[in-house]
Amino acid sequence: MTAEKQGRVAGKTALITGAAGGLGEAMAWMLVREGARVALTDVDGDRAQALADAINAEVAGSAFAYAHDVRSEDQWIDVVARAAADMGGMSVLINNAGVGDVLLFSEQDTAENWQRQYEINLRSVMFGCKHAMPHLRAAAPSSIINISSIAGLAGAPGMGAYNATKAGVWMYSKTVALEAAKMEWNVRVNSVHPVFIxxxxxxxxxxxxxxxxxxxxxxxxxxxxxxxxGEPDDVAYAVLYLASDESKFVTGTELKIDGGMLAQ
Ligand SMILES: NC(=O)c1ccc[n+]([C@@H]2O[C@H](COP(=O)([O-])OP(=O)(O)OC[C@H]3O[C@@H](n4cnc5c(N)ncnc54)[C@H](O)[C@@H]3O)[C@@H](O)[C@H]2O)c1
Known part of the structure; x- marks a missing residue:
């Protein structure tokens, strides 16, 4: 039996943004080892390709790479179409690309900082949900996993734009979850909220x-x-659960990966 016929996400096809390193890389390895094929997209296309090569050396034909700036709607349209064709469909979308804050208190904050974080952290999630949805519907049961942060659920000094954009990801995920449920598309949408990893x-x-x-x-x-x-795998295990059909009754919720931080 091949690895693809086994595993918790056997046969799933997942597009991961910002996948060249960090959490995206950990998610990619985890999903492939559990039987999925992955499309790795990143603004740094060379690093995404290097990771795809490393993954394919372990599980041949399981990873594809694309240069992709999530700020560009045109690039979303192009990359989603190519990834779905290469993987043979798309049943999981992981909106993971994001940038941190520059630790600016409100009095020093700038329009440029807010615009950058709005485009990369939040508007990109709308582009992804919009353009991946036809493929996700066709491959249902499907799952969208939006990577927010505990900073989307609680404030922190000097992180205004990050707090606001990650809170936007949290609430937008609920809207798309309810839309997909209403339309009976069998596409679930959830957000993941890590603490420091x-x-x-x-x-x-x-x-x-x-x-x-x-x-x-x-x-x-x-x-x-x-x-x-946290370790990157702490988040990747949560993503694995949400990508799998084990979470088939879970939509519109938020999963905190925070070592108990927000229980206080
Ligand atoms: N690591 C943490 O402590 C932590 C905590 C909470 C939430 N998060 C969130 O997890 C996600 C992944 O973060 P990470 O920790 O792996 O960070 P990272 O910096 O290691 O990785 C982010 C990736 O996104 C890519 N990227 C940046 N701008 C992009 C763009 N415009 N288009 C496409 N790709 C772009 C980068 O090249 C990089 O590979 C982010 O959304 C982040 O906000 C991280």
């Missing part, structure tokens, strides 16, 4: 600790009841 997005915090990674991680873990920050 060890990826390059935390580099500014390491810089603030003068390059001392362990010290930065220890500082970030202080408010987390489980007393550590």
């Amino acid at each position: 060890k990826t390059p997005i935390l580099d500014p915090f390491i810089a603030m600790a003068h390059g001392d990674e362990a010290k930065a991680h220890e500082r970030l873990a202080r408010g987390i009841p489980l007393k550590r920050i």
Whole structure:
């Protein structure tokens, strides 16, 4: 039996944005090892291709790569069509691409900062849901997984644009979930809300600790009841569940991956 016939997402076909590294990379490996094919898109197309090559070396023919800036609707239209053709359909969309904040208090914040985060973190999710939906409907049961943040559910000083865009992802996910349910498309839509996870997005915090990674991680873990920050796999396991048919009665909800942070 091949790997594709086994696994929790056997036969699923998943497009992941911002997939060249960090959480997207962990999701890609997890989904492929559980039987899916993946389309890896990233503004850095070379890194996405390198990851697809590494994955295909382990499970031949399971990964495809595309240069894709999620700010561009034209690129969404093109990439969704090519990915669905290459994978043989699309049953999972993971809107993962995102950028962190520059730690600006409101008095110093700028229109440029808000525009950048709005386009990358939030408007892109609308483009993805819009242009992937026909493919997701055709391949149903399907799942859209939008990567928000605990910063979409709770405020943090100096993170206004990030807070606002991630809260937008959270609420927009509910709207699309209800639309798909109303239309009986069998497409579920949920959001995932990680706390600090060890990826390059935390580099500014390491810089603030003068390059001392362990010290930065220890500082970030202080408010987390489980007393550590997360590993990329902590998020990838949540995505695996939501991508699989195990979550067939779960839509319009938010899944916190936060070591208990927001239980306080
Ligand atoms: N790591 C964390 O602590 C954490 C916590 C909560 C939420 N998140 C969210 O998880 C998602 C993934 O973040 P990560 O931690 O893997 O960060 P990361 O910086 O490691 O990866 C983000 C990826 O997005 C890509 N990207 C950036 N701009 C893009 C664009 N315009 N178009 C397409 N791709 C683009 C980057 O090239 C990069 O590969 C983000 O939405 C982030 O907000 C991360």
